[in-house]
Amino acid sequence: MASSPLNLRKKLTAYRYLTGPDDAAFCHRVTEALNQGWSLYGPPTLTFDATKGRVICGQAITKDVEGAEYSSELKLSEL
Numbered sequence: 463m464a465s466s467p468l469n470l471r472k473k474l475t476a477y478r479y480l481t482g483p484d485d486a487a488f489c490h491r492v493t494e495a496l497n498q499g500w501s502l503y504g505p506p507t508l509t510f511d512a513t514k515g516r517v518i519c520g521q522a523i524t525k526d527v528e529g530a531e532y533s534s535e536l537k538l539s540e541l
Contacts, residue, residue, distance in 0.1 A: 473526055476536075480523060492523070502522070
């Protein structure tokens with residue numbers, strides 16, 4: 463079977479883990495990422511910071527980017 467140019471396209475799957483206090487600002491960060499093409503990856507996580515007396519949220523997100531290659535220099539927040 464011959465390869466077509468479509469089969470040779472590179473696709474990068476990027477991964478980020480957003481963290482922050484359980485507040486509106488954290489929810490806005492996740493919402494912004496979703497509206498920039500990122501997808502939720504698994505359920506959110508919560509932990510309690512006893513020193514500061516607050517709940518900390520975490521949410522993993524992923525994004526598929528066509529025509530990109532991985533590099534450790536890649537700025538994931540700019541994808």
